[in-house]
Amino acid sequence: MKKILFTLICIYCCAEVMAQVQKTYSLAASKTRFRASSIVLNKHGKLFIGYNAINTSSVFIGLQVLDTVTGSNQTYDTSNTAMPVGAVNALEVQDDILWMGTMNGLIRWNTITDTWGRFDRNNSPLKSDSIFSIRLSPDTTLLIGTAKGFFTYKAGNWAEFNTQNSLLVSDWINAVACETNGRIWLGSPGGLFSKQNNNWTVYNRSNSAMKFDSIQNIFIGKNNKVWVHTRVYNPQKDSIKYESYSQIWYLHQGDFKNYFRERGEELKQVLSPGESGFYALNFTLDEKGELYGLNYYNMGYPPQNTFIYKLTDDSPLIQAIANSAFQNLNDRNAVCYDPSGKLWIPGRTKVTCINPELYSSSIGFKPTVLNSVFLDINQVKARYSAAADFYHSYYNGRKGYEVPKGTGNHAMFASGVWIGGVSNQQLHIAAQTYRQSGNDFWPGPLDTITATCDSLTSKQWDKVWKVNKSDIDSFNIAFAAGRVTNGTYTIPTDILMWPAHGSGKQSRYLAPFVDVNQDGQYSPMNGDYPLIKGDQMLFWIVNDNTYIHSETNGKPLGAELHISAYAYHCPQPTVKGDFLNYTTFCHIKTINRSNRDYSDFYLSIWNDSDLGDYTDDYLGSNPKQHYTFFYNKDDWDSWYNAYPPIISNVFLNKPLTHAMSYVNDFSQGQGNPTNPQHYYNYMRSIWKDSTRLTYGVDGKTTGVLTNWIFPGNDDPSGLWNWTMMDTTLNLKLFDARIIASTSSATLPAGGTTELEYALVYTSMPGPRSHQDLLNQNETNCKNVRLWYTQNRLSACGVSLANEEVSEQEFEIKIYPNPSNGKLRLEATELLSGAEVNIFNSAGKVVLSSQLNKNGFAELNLYFVPSGVYWIKVLDGRKCVVQKWVKY
Known part of the structure; x- marks a missing residue:
């Protein structure tokens, strides 16, 4: 009974959230509706939908009228009207008049007096009864596209244009539109045509950038921006997928540009390699003249994976909406925007109304250039989204932790944050895996009073900020020169828009920043800039209390997570210190x-490695050095080939108190978690069936309790070597995941806890043994921890775990700094003859020198441009790197 009640509460809560942004209306009729060709809404709240599918006994064609106030609806077709309302191709509203372009002529219906009229080839200048497009011009002239020419009509006056009296190369007119200045646009299978007064212009694939002559639709947007929707026949995968497949063009400086051609990188995150393309269903204009698109990808019928986006002069605003929300859309499905800001999408049995400004999916937002960003400053290219899971693209399943960068090999598939605790004997938990079945985290900070976040706030925070140290250095130079305050320097967007402060009841301080004038307010115009770690850092905020938890079905904690991912790049590292570049x-x-x-x-931290090929991965833990790791079971991987690497998750500021694994199946004991307690159990090295992890064999049979799975010889208890390499164990673990945990006694109300960890990649050329690789990996993990505890500012000049390191802090003196190019170094603690190298921001050595016997060096860099440089001094025992600025 409790489970049923909880489910009902969840359904009710979901309905309440979605009611803010989405509503559906049933279309009561006996026949199925296919191909909603047109949809318009009049000032009385009546929605008119035209259908033009092939007329059969089981398919409805004609007009559907939905009263959005009362919810009542009525159908009009050849069976119940005096007019032959058959297949409806186009609709247009003129006050209380509804114009219908049908296959039986142009029909006029006064919806108030219920009077009907029709123009056809027998009682008007029309040469054909097939009306494909109608549009009302700003001066209320009706523009009419037919199978035999283009016509205009106003107050009984007709005009005709065809291949005989104009530059039209085809009499078949699919689309019509008109700018506010009276310029008319016509679309046909033979190209695009514009007419202003008596002047005609022709656009086709022979004289413009458009690759297709078949024009489906034309829209006139804000500031008379012309948008054209073209038709693609038999698109070829990869050849046009990221250019022409989008089928939407806009007029720019006399020619047409493909809207998504410059935005192909964004849509590559939407499409998987196996998907066949990206197809536009239809478009609509809002009251500001901005264009919304209804699209889908994957060929098939009905259309699969539908989503809505808003086309702007910047990147598109992508909003993912499940196909089921629209009740089975059809190809060329119509969509319309009403003056109240809502989008209307008709389907076969229902009409869906959404508010696109408020809509957000409870299973996560669609990847965009704003919320899915790569950390790529060194030899790793890692994808991070505005979420609590990392690396993979949840929308198409692509891997996203490429190392070495540029090879196409990935050492990690997915990773996620799990948090859990107990309050008043009630478990509260949030966890993230692949977002296939649900979400426990969403973008944005929480209200500090209610510990909640609404969907609009979450949508506004659906972003990852990316800042390079070099950008900050350039900003500081420009500010010192007065170029920031006088406006001659363009501040990078993510520095300018750094989310330092919350609004409303959010926390006053969010993203860290350097407050130059100590006024407590982030202001780049006053010299403030983001406080970052590394040579590149990403930052975003998520919470666990925007919607119900659909991943774990657990109770929310009211937790707000500030996440930063960062990396270092050393242009010329020491051989032993190069691991930081990976x-x-x-x-x-x-x-x-x-x-x-x-x-x-x-x-x-939950990890699913898929180290190259996921079918041959083993895993382990090292509790003494506080890391978990994945490695290959043999010396061959189908992706990394011979002698594949190890990837390790190293806790830097917290102990690894537990390391646990489970199998990718739904077995009772060791399979995927399916309820809140399962997740919490795995975080504490407890199996799904609530039995404790035991040392050895399969982790369930020896009776010797432990907190770390497969620790080798590194279990603090000193027990024997337990690894997956023992082939006698006949382990079930296949395509396994590992959970690395750190425990805390309490997290009080208003309290904070912080975890910092590193992903360390270790590779060794062959021939070498597995133990050689494990030993080198342990050395690298130790070195990362040592480097972290020494609070190094750069990846250059790393001190290693097996080298003697002076504990005395020292630095080189550089003066003047900044300077015009002439400077003096003083490093008396280093040996005479110490090597001096000066690097630019690209990592290139611009000058090399040596310290004299007194530890000094006089340098003149008058020849290098203004900027930030790194001075590295190395004497074989010590290495130090410091920044110098040339103005």
Whole structure:
């Protein structure tokens, strides 16, 4: 009974959330509706939908009228009207008049007096009864596209244009539109035509950038921007997928540009390699003249994976909406925008109305250039989204942790944050895996009073900020020169829009920043800039209390997570220190915004490696050095080929208190978690069936309790070597995941806990043994931890775990700094003859020198351009790197 009641509550809560942004209306009729060709709404709230599918006994063609106020609806076809309302191709509203372009002529219906009229080839200048497009011009002239020419009609006056009396090359007119200045646009299978007064212009694939002559629709947007929707026949995968497949063009400086050609990188995140393309269903204009598109990808019928986007002069605003929400759309499906700001989408049995400004999917937002960003400053290219899961693209399943960068090989598939604790004997938990079945985290900070977040706020925070250290250096130079305040320097967008402060009841301080004038307010115009780690850092905020938890079905904690991913790049690292060029870092600050104190609080990082080929991966843990890792079971991988690498998750500021794994199946004991307790169990090294992890064999049979799975010889208890390499164990673990956890006694209301960890990539050329690779990986992980504890500012000049390091802090003196190019170095603690190299921001050595016997060097860099440089001094025992600025 409790389970049923909880399910009903969840359904009710979901309905309440979606009611803000989405509503459906049933279309009661006996026949199925295919191909909604046109949809318009009049000032009385009546929605008119035209259908033009092939007329059969089971398919409706004609007109559907829905009263959006009362919900009542009525059908009009040849069976119940005096006019032959058959297949309807186009609709237009003129006050209380509804114009219908049909296959039986142009029909006029006064919806108030219920009087009907028809123009056809027998009682008008029309040469054909097939009307494909109608549009009302700004001066209320009706523009009519037919199978035999283009016509205009106003107050009984007709005009005709065809191939005989104009530059039209085809009499078949699919689309018509008109600018506010009276310029008319016509679309046909033979190209695009414009007419202003008596002047005609022709656009086709022979004289413009458009690759297709068949014009489906034309829209006149804001500031008379001309948008053209073309038809693609038999698109070829890859050849046009990221250019022409979008089928939407706009007029720019006398020629047409493909809207998505410059935005192909964004849509590559939407489409998987196996998908056949991206297809436009239809478009509509809002009251501001901005264009909304209704699109889908994957050929098939009905259309699959439908989504809406808003076309702007910048990147498109992508909003993912499940196909089921629209009740089975059809190809060329119509869509319309009403003056109240709502979009109307008709389907076969229902009409869906949504508010696109408020709409957000409870299963996560669609990847865009704003919310899906790569950390790519060094030899790793890692994807991060405005979410609590990393690397993979949840929308198409693509891997996203490429290392080495540019090889196409990926060491990680997916990773996610898990948090859980107990309050008043109630478990509260949030966890993220692949977002296939649900979400526990959403973008945005929480209200500090209610510990909640609404869907509009979440949508506004659906972004990852990306800042390079070089950008900050350039900004500081420009500010010092007065170029920021006088406006001659363009501040990078993510520095300018850095989310330092919340609004309303959100926290006053969010993203860290350097407050130059100490006024407590982030203002780049006053010299403030983001406080970042590494040479490149990404930053975003998520929470676990925007919707119900559909991943774990657990109770929310009211947690706000500030996440930053960062990396370092050393242009000329030491051979032994090059591992930092293959390492990424992540910092997670968890804030308890609720009024509940949590005991037995755990924070975990869930990892699914798929180290190249996922079918041959093993895993392990090293509790002494606080890391978990994935490695190949043999010396061959179908992606990395011979001698594949190891990828390790190293906790830097917290102990690894637990390491647990489970299998990718739904077995009772060791399979995928399916309820809140399962997730919490795995975070504490407990199996799904609530039995503790035991040392050895399959982790269930020896009776010797442990907190770390497959620790080799590194279990603190000193037990024997337990690894997956023991082939006698006959382990079931296949395509397994690992959960690395750190525990905390409590997380009080308003409290904060922080975890910082690194992903360390280790590769060794062959021939070498597995143990050689494991040993080198342990050395690299130790070195990363050592480097972290020493608070190094650069990846250059790394101190290694097996080298003697002076504990005395020292630096080189550079003066003047900044300077005009002439400077003096003083490093008396280093040996005479120490090597001096100066690097530019691209990592190129611009000058090399040596310290004299007194530890000094006089340098003249008058020849290098203004900018930020790195001075590295190395004497074989010590290495130090410091920044110098030339103005």
